[in-house]
Amino acid sequence: MGESKLKHLQREEMRLSCAGVQTAGGRVRVRWETDSAxxxxxxxxxxxxxLTLTGLWSCWQDRCPLSYSSPNAPTKADVLGTWLLSILSGHRRYSHVTTIRCDGVNPGxxxxxxxxxxxxxxRALVAIPEDKGVSxxxxxxxxxxxPLLDVPWILDIDTTIKPLYGKQEGAVVSYNPKKPGRPSHSYHTYLMAGLRLVMGVEVKxxxxxxxxxxxxxLLTILDELPAHHRPKMVRGDCGFGSDGIMRELETRAQPYxxxxxxxxxxxLLAQAFGRMN
Structure with missing residues (x-):
């Protein structure tokens, strides 16, 4: 009798520990197992x-400029879901997608x-027109x-060199501080300082x-933002302190x-300022 009561209490604890979750595939119950890996x-x-309750997932699918004419083609959810799960799993190559094909829970x-x-x-990503896909x-x-741009913020700009292995589009041997002589891509990143949120990235x-x-x-981001949402300052290292960049920012009355x-x-200029002080 004691063992029966104990099992009943354990079942009740497990039932209470379950949490209802609303997903794109319907409502499911999630239970944490403390003894599992x-x-x-x-x-x-x-x-x-x-993603489901905010409408981000459905909106992202609806606006995706991907269309198939074949009735046997995968759905947008299959394409974008595979892409999303692969990225969240930390994959860096298309071949890594194979490791999540046995997942019987998250795709549903x-x-x-x-x-x-x-x-x-x-093939699906190639079928998306580049200009429409970027937009x-x-x-x-x-x-x-x-929603975060109503308060004063700073826009950081930076360039990162990524060494490449194998044949990839745009792989060119150029400046590479860590792997001299190795082909690379250059990542031009625009970040919201403090929060480190990415405003944009261009791979060149x-x-x-x-x-x-x-x-x-940089000019595309600034020109697309309303005047009251623009950064209070654009910040960068010495690689951006050129006359051409500063002239464009001054034309737009953008502090930097x-x-x-x-x-x-x-x-010589620093010495002159030193004598004035």
Whole structure:
């Protein structure tokens, strides 16, 4: 009798520990097992609930400029869900998608029929027109940061060199401080300082790493923002302290703060200011 009561109490505790989660695939109940091994994707159900209740997941699908004519083609949910799960799993190559094809839980929570293969995912992304695809992703990225722009903020700009292995588009041997002689890509990143939220990223060839290649993306972000949402300051290192970049920012009355290289003229200017003080 005692064992029966104990089992009943354990069942009640398990029932009370279950939490209802609303997902794209319907409402499910999530239960934590304290004695089981930990999994990095254990909290994904709650993130999927957030995407579902806010409408972000459905809106992202509806606006995706991907269309198929074949009745056997995968759905948008299959394509975007495979892409999302792969990114959240930390994958860096299309071939890594194979490792999540055995997942029998999370794809269903996203309303997916299946996890598509790496080749199908690659073909689907190629089928998206580049200009429409960039506009689609940029619009959603702007929506995620727009509510935060009512308070004063600083825009940081930076360039990162990523060494490449294998044959990839834009892989060019150029400036590479860690792997000299290795082909690379250059990532031009625009960040909201403090929160470190990404306002935009442009991937360019390895030989397009200077500040002049960062400028077009920077001006695009500034010109698209309303005057009251623009950053109080644009900040960068000495690679951006060139006359061309500063002239464009001054034309837009945009304050900036850049480091300057200690060239001969800069040293003379610093000495002159020192004598004045």
């Amino acid at each position: 930990a999994t990095p994707m254990g909290q994904l159900a709650y993130f999927i609930e957030f 929570l996203l309303g997916m029929n299946k996890v598509i293969s790496e080749d199908a995912l690659r 689609w992703l940029d619009d959603h990225l702007r929506q995620s940061t727009a 060839a390895g030989n397009e790493h200077s500040g002049s290649h960062t400028l077009p993306g 703060l850049f480091k300057l290289r200690l060239s001969k003229n800069v040293k």
